[in-house]
Amino acid sequence: MTLHSHTSSTWFGRLRVNMEDLTPGAAICLCFLIIVFFIGIFAPWIAPYDEAQILTNDSFMPPSAEMWLGSDYLGRDVLSRLIYGIRITLFLALTISFISFLSGVGLGFLAAAFGGRIDNWMSRLNDALLSFPSLMLALIVINSLGSSFMVLIFTIAFIDMTRVYRVARALAVNIMVMDYVEAAVVRGENKWWIICHEILPNTVIPLAAEFGIRFTYTILFIAALSFLGLGVQPPQSDLGVMVKENMQSLLYGEYTTLYPAIMIAMIAISMNIFVDWLLLQSGTKLPEEV
Amino acid sequence: MVSSQLLKVRHLDVSVYDRKGHETKIVDDVSFDVQPGKVIALIGESGSGKTTISLGCMGYTRPGCHLTRGTVELDGVNVLDLSLPDLQKLRGRDITYVAQSAAASFNSAIKIDAQVTEIPIITGSMTSKDAQKKAIQLYKSLELPDPEHIGKRYPHQVSGGQLQRLMAAMAMISDPRLLILDEPTTALDVTTQIEVLYSFKKLIKDNNTAAIYVTHDLSLVAQIADHILVLRDGKIVEYGNTEQIISDPKHDYTKALMAAAHIMPDHIQAPMIKPAEAPPIIEVKSVTAAYASSADINVLEDINLSINPGETVGIIGESGSGKTTLGRLISGLMNAKSGEVLLNGQPLSPSVQQRNLNELQQIQFVFQMADVALNPRQRINKILGRPMMFYRGLTTSEANKEVERLLERVELQTEFAWRFPAELSGGQRQRVNLARALAAEPKLIICDEITSALDTVVSQQILDLLESLQNEFGLSYMFITHDIATVAKIAERIAVMRLGRIVSQGMISDVLTPPCHEYTQLLLNSIPEMRTDWLDEAVVERRELIKAMEA
Numbered sequence: 001m002t003l004h005s006h007t008s009s010t011w012f013g014r015l016r017v018n019m020e021d022l023t024p025g026a027a028i029c030l031c032f033l034i035i036v037f038f039i040g041i042f043a044p045w046i047a048p049y050d051e052a053q054i055l056t057n058d059s060f061m062p063p064s065a066e067m068w069l070g071s072d073y074l075g076r077d078v079l080s081r082l083i084y085g086i087r088i089t090l091f092l093a094l095t096i097s098f099i100s101f102l103s104g105v106g107l108g109f110l111a112a113a114f115g116g117r118i119d120n121w122m123s124r125l126n127d128a129l130l131s132f133p134s135l136m137l138a139l140i141v142i143n144s145l146g147s148s149f150m151v152l153i154f155t156i157a158f159i160d161m162t163r164v165y166r167v168a169r170a171l172a173v174n175i176m177v178m179d180y181v182e183a184a185v186v187r188g189e190n191k192w193w194i195i196c197h198e199i200l201p202n203t204v205i206p207l208a209a210e211f212g213i214r215f216t217y218t219i220l221f222i223a224a225l226s227f228l229g230l231g232v233q234p235p236q237s238d239l240g241v242m243v244k245e246n247m248q249s250l251l252y253g254e255y256t257t258l259y260p261a262i263m264i265a266m267i268a269i270s271m272n273i274f275v276d277w278l279l280l281q282s283g284t285k286l287p288e289e290v
Numbered sequence: 291m292v293s294s295q296l297l298k299v300r301h302l303d304v305s306v307y308d309r310k311g312h313e314t315k316i317v318d319d320v321s322f323d324v325q326p327g328k329v330i331a332l333i334g335e336s337g338s339g340k341t342t343i344s345l346g347c348m349g350y351t352r353p354g355c356h357l358t359r360g361t362v363e364l365d366g367v368n369v370l371d372l373s374l375p376d377l378q379k380l381r382g383r384d385i386t387y388v389a390q391s392a393a394a395s396f397n398s399a400i401k402i403d404a405q406v407t408e409i410p411i412i413t414g415s416m417t418s419k420d421a422q423k424k425a426i427q428l429y430k431s432l433e434l435p436d437p438e439h440i441g442k443r444y445p446h447q448v449s450g451g452q453l454q455r456l457m458a459a460m461a462m463i464s465d466p467r468l469l470i471l472d473e474p475t476t477a478l479d480v481t482t483q484i485e486v487l488y489s490f491k492k493l494i495k496d497n498n499t500a501a502i503y504v505t506h507d508l509s510l511v512a513q514i515a516d517h518i519l520v521l522r523d524g525k526i527v528e529y530g531n532t533e534q535i536i537s538d539p540k541h542d543y544t545k546a547l548m549a550a551a552h553i554m555p556d557h558i559q560a561p562m563i564k565p566a567e568a569p570p571i572i573e574v575k576s577v578t579a580a581y582a583s584s585a586d587i588n589v590l591e592d593i594n595l596s597i598n599p600g601e602t603v604g605i606i607g608e609s610g611s612g613k614t615t616l617g618r619l620i621s622g623l624m625n626a627k628s629g630e631v632l633l634n635g636q637p638l639s640p641s642v643q644q645r646n647l648n649e650l651q652q653i654q655f656v657f658q659m660a661d662v663a664l665n666p667r668q669r670i671n672k673i674l675g676r677p678m679m680f681y682r683g684l685t686t687s688e689a690n691k692e693v694e695r696l697l698e699r700v701e702l703q704t705e706f707a708w709r710f711p712a713e714l715s716g717g718q719r720q721r722v723n724l725a726r727a728l729a730a731e732p733k734l735i736i737c738d739e740i741t742s743a744l745d746t747v748v749s750q751q752i753l754d755l756l757e758s759l760q761n762e763f764g765l766s767y768m769f770i771t772h773d774i775a776t777v778a779k780i781a782e783r784i785a786v787m788r789l790g791r792i793v794s795q796g797m798i799s800d801v802l803t804p805p806c807h808e809y810t811q812l813l814l815n816s817i818p819e820m821r822t823d824w825l826d827e828a829v830v831e832r833r834e835l836i837k838a839m840e841a
C-alpha cells in the first residue's frame with residue numbers, strides 16, 4: 001500500500017516519511033544497529049588498546065578506570081577485544097549474507113521464472129541439501145578442509161544459500177502468476193527482463209527483511225562454530241570465541257564472558273525487531289520457511 | 291405499539307482520520323427509513339459509502355472508520371448505543387448480512403448445513419433438529435435443487451449461484467427483522483443472477499423482512515427495491531420510490547447512472563457494411579484446445595472465427611465458456627491441439643516465444659483487472675514506455691514524450707506518468723491498461739472483460755474511449771465479455787460461446803434479433819430491463835428456455 005502518495009515523490013521524501021513512521025522500539029533498535037556498525041568499521045580508531053596486547057598479569061580483573069570492562073583470561077583488555085570482535089563478526093556475517101543472497105536469490109528467481117522441470121529439479125536438489133542438519137554439515141566440511149576465513153565464509157554461505165533459495169523462489173512464484181508478468185510474457189520479453197523488472201522490484205522489501213533475519217542467523221551460527229573451536233582462530237577473535245575463552249570467569253565471580261554474549265543477543269534482537277517493523281510497514285509477509 | 295418504521299437512520303456520519311488526525315467524512319448526514327417487507331436500495335459508485343452505511347446499520351464500522359454522529363434505531367432501540375455483547379446478540383439474529391462473495395464467506399472445510407444452522411444453534415434459539423428442518427424449508431423456498439440433501443455437501447460441491455442462495459438461507463434462518471444484501475449478485479453470471487434475485491425477492495416478501503440492498507447497478511435495483519437512495523461521495527443525491535426514480539430522475543447524477551445502466555440499447559445498430567477487400571487480420575480455423583495435450587476434455591472445440599480490420603467482434607458467454615481461453619490462444623499464451631491461427635493470411639506460431647516482434651506487436655492483450663495487470667512497483671511512465679521501446683525501438687527520451695501524448699489521448703493528465711498504479715483510481719488504471727496496448731501501435735486489441743470490474747458510469751466512459759480510438763487508428767477489437775448489453779453497444783459482429791463451442795455467430799443485428807439460438811435467447815432474457823415488473827416475466831421465460839434447451 002502506498003499511503004504517502006503526495007510527499008513521497010522523491011527518494012528522500014519517502015525516506016523522511018518512513019522515518020516519521022518509526023515506532024520507538026524500532027527506532028532504538030535502528031540506532032543501536034547503526035552504532036554497532038560504526039564501532040565495527042572504525043574499530044582500530046575506537047579501541048583503547050590493541051586486541052592482542054597483554055596488559056596485565058592478572059586474569060579476570062574487574063572493570064577499572066584503565067580497563068572499562070576489566071581484563072580477560074590472558075590479561076588483555078576486554079573492551080578492546082569486544083570492539084574488534086564486533087568488527088570481525090559483522091564482517092563475516094555481512095560477507096556471508098551477501099554471497100548467500102546473490103546465489104540464493106539468483107537461483108530461486110531462475111527456478112521460478114523457468115518453472116516446470118527445471119524448477120522441479122532445482123528445488124528437489126535444494127530440499128536434499130536442506131535435509132542435512134546445518135551445524136553438522138558445517139562441522140564436517142570445516143573439519144576436513146581446516147578452518148580459515150575463506151572456508152568459513154563459503155561453507156556458511158552455501159548452507160545459507162539453500163534457505164535463501166527457498167524464500168526467493170516462493171516469493172517469485174507468487175509474482176509469476178500475476179497478470180502483469182503475463183502481460184510481459186505476451187509482449188515477448190525474455191526471462192532476464194522479467195526477473196529484473198517485474199519480479200525483483202516486487203520482492204525487494206521481503207528480501208531485505210529476509211536479509212536481516214539471515215544476517216542474525218549467520219551471526220549466531222558463526223558464534224556457535226567459534227564456540228566449538230572451528231570458527232575464527234586465535235589471535236583474532238569474534239564474539240563467539242570470546243564467550244568460549246572467558247567461560248572460566250564465571251567461576252571467579254566475574255562477568256567477562258557475558259559481555260560478548262550480551263552483545264550477540266542485542267544485535268540479534270535489534271535486527272529482528274527492526275525487520276518486523278519493516279515487514280509491517282510494507283504490509284508484506286515472508287513465505288513460510290522450513 | 292409497533293411503529294411502522296422498522297429501521298430509522300438519522301443524520302449518520304462516518305469519518306476516517308489520517309495520521310495527523312484530520313477528519314474526512316466518508317458518509318455525510320444520511321437519513322432513511324425501512325419498513326417491514328420493504329426493500330431500500332443504496333446505489334452509487336464504488337467509494338460512495340454504500341457498504342459503509344449498510345455496515346453502520348449493524349453498528350459496525352471497518353477498521354479505521356468511526357461513527358461520529360447520528361442514530362440508527364431498530365424498533366426504537368439505538369443500535370449505536372448498544373454494548374458489544376448486546377450487538378453480538380443483535381447481529382445474526384435481528385440483523386443479518388449477505389456478503390458479495392459467498393465463495394469467500396463459506397468455510398470450505400465444513401458442510402453447508404453446519405454453517406447455515408450455526409447461528410441459531412450457538413445462540414440457543416433453536417435446537418439443532420429444528421434448525422435443520424428450518425434450513426430445508428428455506429432451501430425449498432429458495433428453489434435450490436434437491437433441498438433435502440444439498441446441505442450435506444461441501445461448499446465447493448455446489449455452483450456459485452447456489453452458494454449465494456445458501457448464504458441467503460444462512461441469513462434468513464433466524465428470522466431476522468432486517469436483511470442487508472451487499473452486492474449479492476455482482477459476482478454471478480448474468481443468467482444465474484436473475485434466479486438468485488428472484489429468490490431474494492420472494493424470500494423478503496414471504497417473511498415480511500425489511501431489507502437493505504447495496505449495488506451499483508440501477509437496472510437490478512428496479513426489480514427488487516421499493517425505495518432507492520442514490521449516493522455519491524457519502525452524500526444523498528436523490529431519495530425516492532423506485533417508480534419515480536427510474537421514470538423521472540431529478541438529479542443529473544441519477545440520470546448519468548440511468549444512461550450507463552446495463553440495459554439493452556433500444557435499437558441494435560445495423561453495422562456499416564465494410565468492403566471486404568482486405569483480408570481478415572485474424573482467422574481462427576477449426577481450433578480445438580485442451581489444458582493438457584493428453585486431456586480428454588477440450589476447453590475449445592472446433593472454433594472458427596475471423597476478425598476484419600477496423601472491426602469489433604464481441605465474444606460473449608458465461609464463465610467457463612472458453613471465451614478467455616480463445617483470447618489467450620490467439621495471443622499465444624496457450625497452444626492449440628489442432629487447427630491454426632492466421633495473422634494477415636500467414637500462419638502464426640502457437641507460442642509467444644516462436645513469434646517474431648512484428649507478429650507480437652500486431653496483437654495486444656488487455657487484461658480484465660487493471661490492478662493486477664499493472665506492476666505496482668513500476669511508474670506509469672515505465673509501464674507505457676516499455677512497449678514503445680521494445681517494439682518501436684524508441685529511445686528513453688522519445689518514449690517519455692510519447693507517453694505524455696498517449697496519456698493525453700486516453701484522457702489522463704500528463705503528470706500521471708510519474709505516479710505508481712496504486713495512486714490512480716480504478717477507471718484511470720483501466721485507461722492506463724488500455725494505453726499500454728495502444729503503446730505498441732497494434733492492429734488488434736484483445737479486450738478481456740475490461741469493463742466488468744468497473745462502475746457503470748466509468749465503464750461507459752471506457753467504451754466511448756474504445757470507440758473513438760477505433761475511429762482514429764482503425765483498430766480491430768476482440769471484445770470478450772459476459773455482458774450482452776455492453777457488447778451490443780460496441781460490437782459489429784458477435785460470437786456466442788457455450789461450453790467451448792461457438793453456438794451462434796454473425797452480424798450483431800442478426801444474432802440478437804429473434805428468432806435466435808436458445809442460448810442466445812437465454813442470455814438476452816437475462817438482461818434486466820428498466821421496469822419494475824420485468825423480473826417475474828423473465829423468470830418464467832427463462833425456465834421455459836432452459837426446458838427447451840435440455841430437451
